[in-house]
Amino acid sequence: xxxxxxxxxxPPYLYADYRSTRLRAPVxxxxxxxxxxxxxxxxxxxxxxxxESEADLTxxxxxxxxxxxxxxxxxxxxxxxxxxxxxxxxxxxxxASGKYPHPVDDHDAPHDPNFMGKGQVLTDDEGRYRFVTIKxxxxxxxxxxxxxxxxxxxxxxxGNAYAQRLITQxxxxxxxxxxxxxxxxxxxxxxxxxxxxxLDLQHGIEGVALGYRFDIxxxxxxxxPMGL
Amino acid sequence: MAAPTPSQTVGPFFDxxxxxxxxGTILFAGGPGERIRLTGRVFDGNGAPVVDALxxxxxxxxxxxxxxxxxxxxxxxxxxxxxxxxxxxxxxxVLPGSFKGPGGETYAPQISITIFARGLLKxxxxxxxxxxxxxxxxxxxxxxxxxxxxxxxxxATRDPNDPTTYRWxxxxxxxGETVFIDA
Numbered sequence: 562x563x564x565x566x567x568x569x570x571x572p573p574y575l576y577a578d579y580r581s582t583r584l585r586a587p588v589x590x591x592x593x594x595x596x597x598x599x600x601x602x603x604x605x606x607x608x609x610x611x612x613e614s615e616a617d618l619t620x621x622x623x624x625x626x627x628x629x630x631x632x633x634x635x636x637x638x639x640x641x642x643x644x645x646x647x648x649x650x651x652x653x654x655x656x657a658s659g660k661y662p663h664p665v666d667d668h669d670a671p672h673d674p675n676f677m678g679k680g681q682v683l684t685d686d687e688g689r690y691r692f693v694t695i696k697x698x699x700x701x702x703x704x705x706x707x708x709x710x711x712x713x714x715x716x717x718x719x720g721n722a723y724a725q726r727l728i729t730q731x732x733x734x735x736x737x738x739x740x741x742x743x744x745x746x747x748x749x750x751x752x753x754x755x756x757x758x759x760l761d762l763q764h765g766i767e768g769v770a771l772g773y774r775f776d777i778x779x780x781x782x783x784x785x786p787m788g789l
Numbered sequence: 790m791a792a793p794t795p796s797q798t799v800g801p802f803f804d805x806x807x808x809x810x811x812x813g814t815i816l817f818a819g820g821p822g823e824r825i826r827l828t829g830r831v832f833d834g835n836g837a838p839v840v841d842a843l844x845x846x847x848x849x850x851x852x853x854x855x856x857x858x859x860x861x862x863x864x865x866x867x868x869x870x871x872x873x874x875x876x877x878x879x880x881x882x883v884l885p886g887s888f889k890g891p892g893g894e895t896y897a898p899q900i901s902i903t904i905f906a907r908g909l910l911k912x913x914x915x916x917x918x919x920x921x922x923x924x925x926x927x928x929x930x931x932x933x934x935x936x937x938x939x940x941x942x943x944x945a946t947r948d949p950n951d952p953t954t955y956r957w958x959x960x961x962x963x964x965g966e967t968v969f970i971d972a
Contacts, residue, residue: 570795572910581798581908584833585961591971594933597896597916598888599849600972604864605857640790653806661802665841679806715800717807723847724972726912728905730797747910748795755794780793 570752578743580704600723606649606683616682618652618694622675628657628695630770633731634761636688637718640781644688645725651681651717652692659700659712668700693770699738711738711745718779725779732757733773796912799905801841804871810862812869815846815882818858822851822883826954827900827917827945830876833908834962838876842906845869846880848899853886884919890929897925904959913969917957918944934968942967 574586619626633652637645655661656678658670678697682690697712713730720726732739734757739745748756758773765772799807827846831839846868849855856866868880885898898919905912918925922944925931934940942965945957959967 570792572795572797574910576910579798579908579910582910583908584835584837585839585906585908586910587913587966587969588834588962589939589966589968591969592930592933593971594930595890596972597899597901597929598890599847599855599896599901602855604847604867605859606864607859607862610859610862610864638791640793642791651807653803655802662805663802666802677806715797715803717799723901723903726845726903726914727794727796728799728912729794744798744910748797752792752795755792756797777794778791781790 570749570755572747572749576743576747579747582747596722596724603648603719603721603723603725606719611649611681611683615680616692618676618678618680618692621677622673624675626656626673626676626695628673628676628698630766631694631696632765632770632772633692633694633714633758633775634764634772635690635775635777637684637690637720637777637779638688639720639725639779644684644686645720645779646684646686646688648684648721649681649719650684650690651679652694652714653679653717654694654697654714655700657695657698659698659710670698670700691764696733696771704743709738711736711742716775716777718777720779727777727779729777730756731775734758734760796910798907798910799843801907803843807843807869808871809869812863813878813880815848815866815868815880816860816863817850817856817865817883819850819852819854824881824953825884825919826879826881827919827957828877828879828954829945829957829959831872831878831904831906831959832876832961836963838874839872839906839961840874840876842872842876842878842904843869844872844878845903845905846882847901847903848882848885849888851883851886853888855888894929895927897928897931899928909961913961913967914972915967915969916943919955920944930970939966939968
């Protein structure tokens with residue numbers, strides 16, 4: 562069978578520098594098997610699932626959230642370069658102080674009553690998405706001494722097939738914390754730049770918000786059943 | 790071929806932002822079917838509960854039909870819950886029917902599962918069977934694992950005291966490690 566493989570730039574399950582992987586990473590190899598008919602489809606999200614207002618995280622509260630306003634644009638493509646259309650993209654993040662609205666987050670930083678940090682959109686027919694948000698703050702964590710997560714935005718995608726389901730994190734260009742972040746560094750060197758957004762001023766809002774671009778590539782669906 | 794965007798962990802802080810209201814009650818367009826609950830716990834390599842996993846389920850309806858559409862703010866056939874302080878999850882759904890593959894193969898009653906968690910840099914995916922070992926032997930995944938005692942890690946067991954409850958635990962690592970698939 563002829564198969565063209567893009568370089569595998571996903572992180573391994575076990576990456577000892579990221580402590581939480583040590584007891585959670587499966588050890589047994591994955592069993593390769595053809596997707597079931599169910600797994601070649603995705604759930605359909607009803608119209609009401611996504612409200613237009615959910616693309617703008619800065620209008621959730623009674624007034625504007627604190628922080629540096631930004632626009633995030635990008636395209637979702639499959640690994641052959643085809644747009645992934647009408648598919649759900651969810652975004653969540655910390656506020657400008659690096660604090661999540663979560664009871665387990667014990668970082669001594671303030672909540673922002675005007676920022677929930679959650680948005681969602683459907684991609685358009687060209688696979689494009691656009692969010693307006695604020696730049697999240699970096700925050701300390703317990704992984705090792707002086708550990709700080711670089712500012713990052715979580716993205717969750719459904720794609721157009723179950724096998725395309727992906728959760729990833731987007732980082733900011735030039736952030737010195739990336740180089741010392743084991744979660745970022747769990748990705749093979751060749752893949753790390755794929756997690757870093759580009760500054761894209763033209764897609765910002767003049768005088769209001771910086772623009773960033775983050776394109777996302779989802780794996781294709783296998784035309785030929787693999788393995789078993 | 791463009792390289793796919795690398796996966797990253799969901800992290801520990803997703804609950805308030807990512808969970809759906811009533812995400813553990815699965816909706817279907819069609820008839821009622823047999824209402825069941827799938828529940829269990831997720832454990833790490835030390836047998837400690839995984840208290841912060843995002844647990845997603847995707848299944849056919851009671852007649853074995855692929856779900857399309859949705860209502861309210863949820864898609865048919867899809868569940869999304871988080872594990873609790875004891876590592877437990879639960880979804881209320883219907884017993885899925887069996888269904889056919891493109892080559893005529895029969896898929897036994899099963900639910901496709903995706904789990905994300907802190908410490909999982911990539912999700913793990915698998916399928917849980919809601920039928921006995923005997924009843925699944927023609928299923929493609931069961932056949933692939935026919936000579937492995939690990940197949941038993943994918944079988945939910947009916948609670949003898951409550952036949953509407955199916956129990957299935959997940960072990961991410963170590964003894965009794967659950968079979969995970971690359972489909």
